[in-house]
Amino acid sequence: MAVLDIQDLKVHYYTLTGIVRAVDGVSLSVNKGEWISIVGESGSGKSTLALSIPRLIMPPGRIVGGRILYSGVDLLSLAGEELRRYRGREIGMVFQDPTAYLDPYRTVGSQIAESLLEHGLASSGSEAESMAGDALELVGIPRDRASVYPHQLSGGQRQRVAIAAAVALEPKILIADEPTTALDVVVQAKIMDLMKKLQEERGLTVMLVTHDIGLAAEYSDRIAVMYAGELVEIGPAEDVVSNPIHPYTEMLIKSVPDPWEDREVKPIPGSPPDLRNPPPGCRFHPRCPLRQPLCTNTRPSLRMVDGGRGHSCLVR
Ligand SMILES: Nc1ncnc2c1ncn2[C@@H]1O[C@H](COP(=O)(O)OP(=O)(O)OP(=O)(O)O)[C@@H](O)[C@H]1O
Numbered sequence: 502m503a504v505l506d507i508q509d510l511k512v513h514y515y516t517l518t519g520i521v522r523a524v525d526g527v528s529l530s531v532n533k534g535e536w537i538s539i540v541g542e543s544g545s546g547k548s549t550l551a552l553s554i555p556r557l558i559m560p561p562g563r564i565v566g567g568r569i570l571y572s573g574v575d576l577l578s579l580a581g582e583e584l585r586r587y588r589g590r591e592i593g594m595v596f597q598d599p600t601a602y603l604d605p606y607r608t609v610g611s612q613i614a615e616s617l618l619e620h621g622l623a624s625s626g627s628e629a630e631s632m633a634g635d636a637l638e639l640v641g642i643p644r645d646r647a648s649v650y651p652h653q654l655s656g657g658q659r660q661r662v663a664i665a666a667a668v669a670l671e672p673k674i675l676i677a678d679e680p681t682t683a684l685d686v687v688v689q690a691k692i693m694d695l696m697k698k699l700q701e702e703r704g705l706t707v708m709l710v711t712h713d714i715g716l717a718a719e720y721s722d723r724i725a726v727m728y729a730g731e732l733v734e735i736g737p738a739e740d741v742v743s744n745p746i747h748p749y750t751e752m753l754i755k756s757v758p759d760p761w762e763d764r765e766v767k768p769i770p771g772s773p774p775d776l777r778n779p780p781p782g783c784r785f786h787p788r789c790p791l792r793q794p795l796c797t798n799t800r801p802s803l804r805m806v807d808g809g810r811g812h813s814c815l816v817r
């Protein structure tokens with residue numbers, strides 16, 4: 502069952518030098534309880550897609566088209582108070598840098614407690630504090646650490662607190678945008694394991710944004726690959742990685758080292774297009790070894806094939 506159904510989403514940034522078509526017609530359905538990862542090179546529109554869901558796109562960005570159905574409600578039609586009810590409470594967010602949204606002057610426990618009160622999940626200060634302690638324990642931080650300030654914690658612990666703060670509100674979906682990019686690999690694995698635990702034990706739906714397809718393969722149920730503002734491939738994580746259909750996915754996999762396999766690392770030649778003026782036809786065609794004349798003038802759309810897989814390659 503789909504908890505989130507994104508239909509033909511278009512998000513543009515209106516800059517002095519032109520309109521950046523950061524997300525340009527993306528359709529994506531997220532199933533309840535699954536872990537889906539959005540992967541792709543820098544600038545492919547992953548964060549823009551993720552931020553659009555809780556409507557956190559700031560000017561000069563604007564959602565210019567499409568629908569985002571959350572349990573049947575179009576989030577794009579909501580405003581003000583109604584929107585705030587969904588944000589946080591139904592859709593939790595975690596970002597790369599938790600210091601950006603943890604208040605340095607307040608203890609971590611009081612920040613979590615306050616948001617519980619704000620969302621009406623606790624009826625008294627003491628209840629909120631006790632629930633904040635539960636949330637910290639859930640992410641592996643002893644409840645007596647509720648009285649520390651963010652700077653007294655390590656980067657990994659701060660990210661745990663950010664996850665605790667998000668999960669305390671019992672959202673249905675947790676959207677995590679590069680939550681471990683600033684952390685070392687050991688801490689990264691711990692944070693990913695924690696998110697996996699929340700998915701398995703609480704039925705949390707997880708959307709992870711990462712440029713690391715290896716990481717996505719290890720933890721996700723499904724992987725969605727973005728290129729230049731479009732979705733180019735989607736499917737069960739293992740299938741996508743072991744048997745990519747789209748040449749971009751294939752080249753993306755070969756461009757990163759695989760710790761389990763001794764093979765040559767091949768960077769993708771060229772660079773992603775300028776999204777103010779993307780190439781016609783398939784946006785990947787200028788870099789694609791399989792390019793046919795068709796690819797230069799026919800704009801592909803994602804089509805589903807067997808095994809729950811979909812791709813937008815015109816020649817495969
Ligand atoms: N505030 C902004 N103003 C103008 N352009 C923006 C803004 N934010 C993002 N963009 C542009 O939108 C496009 C998509 O950016 P986005 O951050 O969504 O990509 P991403 O896949 O998350 O990249 P990364 O892996 O580097 O985080 C890029 O071309 C980027 O330059």
Ligand code: NI
Nearest residue numbers: 547548549678
């Ligand atoms: Ni990003």
